[in-house]
Amino acid sequence: MYVRDAKNREEVWLLDHIEAMGLDETAFRSRDYVVAVDERSGEKAGFGRIRIHRGDDAGAADACELTSIGVLEGWREQGVGAHVVERLVEYAGDEGFETVYALTGEGAYLARFGFRRIDESQLPESLQDRLEAKREGVDPDAVPLAVEVDRFRVPERLREAFKRAPEGREEPSTDETAEDFGIDSESATYKYDTGR
Numbered sequence: 001m002y003v004r005d006a007k008n009r010e011e012v013w014l015l016d017h018i019e020a021m022g023l024d025e026t027a028f029r030s031r032d033y034v035v036a037v038d039e040r041s042g043e044k045a046g047f048g049r050i051r052i053h054r055g056d057d058a059g060a061a062d063a064c065e066l067t068s069i070g071v072l073e074g075w076r077e078q079g080v081g082a083h084v085v086e087r088l089v090e091y092a093g094d095e096g097f098e099t100v101y102a103l104t105g106e107g108a109y110l111a112r113f114g115f116r117r118i119d120e121s122q123l124p125e126s127l128q129d130r131l132e133a134k135r136e137g138v139d140p141d142a143v144p145l146a147v148e149v150d151r152f153r154v155p156e157r158l159r160e161a162f163k164r165a166p167e168g169r170e171e172p173s174t175d176e177t178a179e180d181f182g183i184d185s186e187s188a189t190y191k192y193d194t195g196r
Contacts, residue, residue, distance in 0.1 A: 001080070001162055003087040006033035006047065014047060023068045024138045027051070033068075034087050036080045045075035048084040050091050050100075053126035063124035064097040066110075079162030082154050085113060093149040100149060103131050105141030114152050115145040122146070 006014060011030045018025045036046040048069040055061045066088055071081045092100045101124070102110055107117060123131060123144050134142040 001036060001038055001045065001083070003034050003036045003083050006030045006035045010035060010044075013044065017047065017070055017072070018068060021070045022138060023070055024134060025068070026133070026137075034084055034091075036071075036075075036084050044072070045078075046071035046080040046084050048081075048088050050088040052095070053124070053130065055124070055126055061124055061126075062097075063126045064092045064095070064100050065127060065130065066092075066100050066102045067104075077161070078164070079154075079158040079160070081109070082113070082158040083162050085110070086152070086154050089113075089147070089149055089152045098149055099146050100152075101127055102145040103127065103134050103139070103142045104145065105139050105143065107143055107145050110145055110147075112155055112158070113147065115147040118144050118146045120144055 008030055010033075011028075014030055014033055014035075015025065015028065018028075032051060033047050033049045035044050037044055046069075049067050051065045051067050053063045053065060055063070066085065069081055069084060071084075089100050102115060104110065107115065120128065120131065127144070131142060131144060
């Protein structure tokens, strides 16, 4: 099992799973995502996104948001989400961010890694409107959370579970279909308009 950058051809797969899980797809760009993959079978197990919010010209700072974390049903409780989150926080640190924010109603999960709830007034300006939009849209219970990049930790039990993640799983089919590339095989049209 490993986590890698998403590929452009995975846009349809990502959009399908984001929609099925009721996650946020605002300003979707596949290049912002990472995907957890079983190296033996090639099966995708989970995904997540880091979203950079640019400050304004008046000097407001850029902010980094962790969002749209999803783990497929058969892969849950195996450390997949933890490693997706870890990779995204590493990317944020590589981009020079000291703090990563999350706006979610699932704060207990992220607390395992050192995320803590913060007051809304502590959110960077670029994330305050985003919090309201999430509450009005996909996550009415969203609250602001934050973790300093250097304080982020993956619990050892999740790290070990990730190493053993594919154990006991049936071998999935690795055959690619037209659907994998966004083509509706019945009408030979593209399933999603990616704006290109």
